[in-house]
Amino acid sequence: MRKNMVLVFLLFSFFLAASAGNFNQDFAITWGDGRAKVLNNGQLLTLSLDKASGSGFKSKNQYLFGKIDMQIKLVPGNSAGTVTAYYLSSLGSAHDEIDFEFLGNLSGDPYILHTNVFTKGSGNREQQFYLWFDPTKDFHTYSILWNPRTIVFSVDGTPIREFKNLESKGISFPKNQAMWIFSSLWNADDWATRGGLVKTDWSQAPFTASYKNFNAQACVWSSGSSSCSSNSSGSSSWLSESLDATGKERIKWVQKNYMIYNYCTDLKRFPLGLPTECSVA
Template sequence: MVLKMTLVVVLFSSILAAVAYGGNFNQDFDITWGDGRAMILNNGNLLTLSLDEASGSGFQSKNEYLFGKIDMQIKLVPGNSAGTVTAYYFSSKGSRWDEIDFEFLGNLSGDPYIVHTNVYTQGKGDREEQFYLWFDPTADFHTYSILWNPQRVVFYVDKIPIREFKNMESNGIHFPKDQSMKIHSSLWNADDWATRGGLVKTDWTKAPFTASYRNFNASEACIWASGNSSCGPLGSSSPKSRPKNWLNENLDSTDQKRLKWVQKNYRIYNYCSDKKRFPQGLPQECANTT
C-alpha cells in the first residue's frame, strides 16, 4: 500500500513538473491527408486532426529517425468517441517494415480510453498490449513518448514507462534497429473493431471529432538522411550528439517500479498471456517476459 501511494504521488508530480518544450509543426511535419481536416495553428505550435463521416485526417514527419527519444503531447477526442482511433506511431517503408505503435481507442462517454500498443518487426506484428489510463486523456494534454535504442523500445505516458520491448536477437527474434522511421499520426473511423470489438458504432451526430497536438520534442533523437545519422556512428567514442538514454542497459529501479505498477493495475491485455490466441504455443519472445 505504501509503495502504491508513493507511485501515485510520483505520477502526479511528474505531470505537474512536465517541461514546456516543443518543435514547430510547420517545420517538422507535413499534413498527408484529410482534405482540410488537419490544420496547423498558432504559428506552428498546435496541430489538430478531425474526423467526420466523409473522412479522417493525418500527418507525418518530414524527417526520418533511427533511435532516440521522442515526445508528443496529445489531447484526445472528448465525449462520445466510440468507434474512433487516434494513432500515433513510427513506421518504416516496404513490405518488411518496422513499426512502433500507440493507438488510442475511443469510448462511450464516461468509459476509459484504451491505449493499444504494438511492435512490428520485418512486417510482423501481433504483439499487442493494452492499458487503461489513470487520468482523463481528453481533459488536457498529456505526454506520450517512445524511447528507441539498440537494446529496447519503451513506451511512456507522462514519463511513466508502461511497456518495454527488449532486443532479443540473440534468441532469433527480430528487433527494429536497421530501418529508419518517420513519425505518423491519424484520426480515423474503426468502428468495426475499436470499441468493444466493434459492438459500439461511431455516432456521427457527435462529429466532427478532433484530437490536438503540441510540444513535439525530438531533441534526443537521431535524424537519418542519405545513409548517415545526425548522432554519428553507433559505437563511436565521440558521437556528434548522443541521446543520454541510448546506451542504458536497463530501466533504473524507479522506472522498473513504475512499469510494474502500471502493468499490475492498468494493463488489460497482454498477447504473451493469450494462450487461446496462440494454441500452438506463445510467441518465442514471451518466454523472456513476465
C-alpha cells in the first residue's frame, strides 16, 4: 500500500512539473478579441495593445497562498502610456490584491515597476522602483511569495519589497480570500507616464508583451478547501518561508538604489499620520 502511495505521489509531482509553464492548461484568455495569443504548444503567451483594445488573461485556478513565478518581456521602444499588469486578485469591493504593474516609458527612459497590496478592498500601499536592467531586451522573472507570514515581491530572485503579516498590530493581511492570477496590457495614458503628461503614440502600435515559464508552488482553492503542492523533493517549505538576513540586506540595497516612491514616506499624502504598518513593520 505504501509503495502505491509513493508511486501516486511521484506521478502527481511529475504532473505538476510537466504542467508548469503551459498556458493552455493553466490560463484562459479573457479579453482582447484575438490580441492575446498562446504559442509554441502552450509555452509562450503574448498580449498586444492597439488603439481599439488591449488584452488579458486569467488563471484557471484560484490560489490561497503560493510561490508564483512568471517570466515577462515587456513592450519595447516607446511604450509611454501603456501598462502591463501582472497580479493576484480576488473579486468584489472588499477584494484582496497583490500587484506588479509596469508603467511604459519614452524610448531611452526606464520603466517604472509599480507595486501595491490591497486588503479588504483597501490599497494605497504603493512602492515604485526603477529596474537595474532593460526589461524589454529579454525575459526576466517576477515572483510573488504569499504565505500566512508574509508577502515578498522579487525580481530575478532579488527581493524588492516585503509586506509582513502584522495582524497582531491591527493591520489587515490578505489570508482569507483565494485569488486568481491576472495579467493585462492596456492603455493608461491619462496617468501611466509622467502622470499622464506623455500620451500613447499609436503609430508605434501594436504594443506587445510576452510571457513564458509560469511556475506555481501553491495551494489551489476549490469548493471551499485548498490542496497545496510540493516541490520535487516533497517540501512545502514556501508555506513558512520568510526573508533571511541576506534577503533583508538585498531589499535594503534595492530600496536604497532603485526605489523612487514609497507611500511610507509620503507625508503630504498622509498629513494626519502615515499608515500604521509604516512604523511597526
